[in-house]
Amino acid sequence: MTTDRVTTDRVTTETKVELSINGRRHVVGVEPRHTLGDVLREQLGLTGTHLGCEHGVCGACTVLVDGEPTRSCLVFAVQMDQTEITTIEGLAAADGTLHPVQEAFSACHGLQCGFCTPGFVLTAVHLLATNPAPDRATIRRELSGNLCRCTGYVGIISAVERAAVERAAVERAAVERAVTNAAAVAASAADEPSSPRH
């Protein structure tokens, strides 16, 4: 009596969505019920996004959607049409050089098993983009939407603090370089013979 049997040929409506992921354009056919997390992992092979609870509490599945931290287990892929998504795979340089936040996580032992790490790193990237110099208490508050079972958080907080400090140092150095260069340009301009060119 096959008529009353449920089979896999349920009528499924596939929708095409266009996503820009880590700078690359993808057009994927998804069912309305497919979460972004599952589409990233299963269809696009971007398994760096981890699912820790699938009900919106742990933050492991966090990706950046148009720059905003988003729980990929809580949004459907169809909602994401025409968005720009950054996953953990999109942070390091092509040659493997780590993003400063990733680098700081490694230096400060901000990860043990690494399962929560993608969500923490992306949340931290967003935090530093919006608040370049958070203190430890602020970092603790801002990251309290993500769960880590391994580290006791100490290394994670230190990592974000360190990434902020290093970023500030890099920026300071860049400013200083610019100032020095400007001064040099000005000085060499002063040395130039005053005869007009052309």
Place this chain on the structure above:
Amino acid sequence: MVASLDQSTTTAGPIGTSPRRKEDHRLLTGRGRFVSDLQLPRMRHVAFVRSTYAHARIVSIDCNELDPIDHPVFTALSPGFEVGLFAQSALPGYVETEQPPLARGKTRFAGEAIAAVVADDRYQAEDAAEGVVVDYEPLPVTVRAWDEPQHPVHDAALDNVLLARTFSAGDVDAALAAAAVVVRREVVTNRHGGNPMEGRAGVALWEGSARDGHLTFWSGTQIPHLVRNLLAELLELPESNVRVIAPDVGGGFGTKAVLYPEDLALCLMARSLPGTPLKWVEDRAEHLAAATAARDHRYELEAGFDAEGHLVGIRGEAWCNVGAYSVYPWTAGIEALMAGGLLTGPYKVENYRCSVRGVATNTAPSGPYRGVARPATVYAMECLLDSGARALGMDSIDIRRVNLIGPDDVPYRLPTRLIDDTGHYAECLDACIERLGLDELRAEQARRRAEGGKPIGIGLACYNELTGLGRAASAGPRMPFRTGHEACTVRINPDGKVVVLSGVTSQGQGLETTLAQVVAEAVGVNYDDVEVRYGDTDQSLWGFGAFSSRQAVIAGGAANLAAVDVRESALRLAAELYEASPDDLRLENGSFYVAGSPEAVGTLADAARVAYLESNRLPPGFEPGLDATRFYDPVMGAFAAGVQVAAIELDPSTGEITILRWVCVEDAGRVVHPQIVDGQIAGSLAQGIGGAQYEHLVYDDEGNLRTGTLLDYLMPTSAEIPEFEIGHIERPADNPLGVRGVGEGGTLGPAAVLASAVADAVGIDIDQLPLTPERLWLALEDQR
């Protein structure tokens, strides 16, 4: 702050430094490989149908709605599902019971797997699971281990007691009769669990015929060789036809040191569907409902003290909730035996009697969780000491001091016959108190008492962590295997690089890094030139895996022995090749040096090339190749001393606790990678605090789990966990590396510390955990 957490270096990485972890790059860039990441051709997906009743006869299972080709359904009646898991122990007083792969005849807890359904993806598998209709006939339910049993969970144990044992030494009745004071405490601890961020997952692939096939099982297990051993037995396969692979694993904490019925079911299903890889990835609700939990205990204890505060005897009883099944392979005794065996902790006492029971109930099975029973026993023990101090009018720190096992007492034989080899507790305590700045805090406490303000309390706990249990120390549970040893192979490849094949596993503890450091130092090569592989039963010879804080001690010990052997072979070969005396040669950073000369005479790569490719140049008597495999068993265990001290502030209007300071000093022996060791301590402290204040698997009287999502089961976040101040006293243990395990100690203190801090602040005895604001507020109301 943890000083060493900030000091990662990228230098050579000898023991005692913190080189960059080998695991980090792949995990940070999303290129880790977890079981749930695995995609194989023709893979299909499995969902389990789980019991909605805590205790019920299964009248029928109807899956007529499902097409058997598209959605094969498996139940206890499916061919091959007659087998089951029998956790064995030869201890008298142990009742052996069976855990079937899928509930057979009746279901014993809400969440137990009754049927399994296959589909093309996980969404469809979950849909199909809803097409399975189970008809139940409910049975009376027992939820608490110390309640009158309603209906036997297993027919073999009508009183539900699966294990009973009395630990006894000296004459405790006489000692208590003669004591200056006797205090009595009754404490109940809260069920919670490891709850790793990656849940359980498995992929099973059967290739070949049902009788003589090959099974590959990818699993997040902490114990791959034990899993292989049992799967081979149950599936009647030669052990060499079974391969278990544990790739990157997202935390374990004991929860994954278990062979689960779902694992077995998945492999049995794979045998029925040869050539089709079957994948199961649990969700968090399944994890909370059906993975093992722990620490659901009750203690009734009495302690006698003499007038100076010396403990003269401890007497009592303990009940440990086993849940519905005796956990494989550790048995229903896992918590009860640890509770009775280590209750007295680091304190000297000769007269002792404690009766422990492991009792079956209609709740999810309990199993190993970081610290096994001791977070509860340390809490119970420290409660006794606090009560004793109060009864004698003594300072709570002083009473601990007079009872701690000291360096002059070791080796100290505990009343349960375990041998404590450390005795450095007072040193840890002194270091904690100095770091905390006790006098200042006491002054502030007094000021607030006099002038008003939120009360401050100082709490402490002293504990011993039994780590790296060798064959003698692991004998207690009388299981049909002894977990004392571990194998390791160290191989120099023809290019001079080193590969380490270890039998342990890692779920975040950084074993790839730690073992590379041990081997690099012992062989004489650079850390970067060592690659460590584990978690694949086809690669390493044998290992029991990761539990009981044994990896650094035992796997580290085996790696060291194998590495030393390989270095010696290499030196002997080099001595012949370079015409030097082996005693004058040394191997450093991958090059050979002759004593007195700064110039290298050759490299390990040259020698390795000869060893593998140019047998014509091998000296007579030399076999080709450069590798060694060694086992290591420390026979005894290494106790690690630890003390935690904290200052808290209470808000009497809400019952909320704010942790002001948390200091932990442990004797981890010789520290291999300071950053990793401190990370282990910080992580275990956070788990201890979570268990003490927030995490609670609550069952109602019908056996329904009421905290079945992370919205109700509260895990601590960075907003709740304080900064930790971690210190070490490094007293090398009596093993080749001098190391002690550090994985669990942190979890042992927090419940005791917080309860003792509350007692210190407001004189309230906390007898039930978790220590929630509500509980504290009600107690303060009673006091007002």
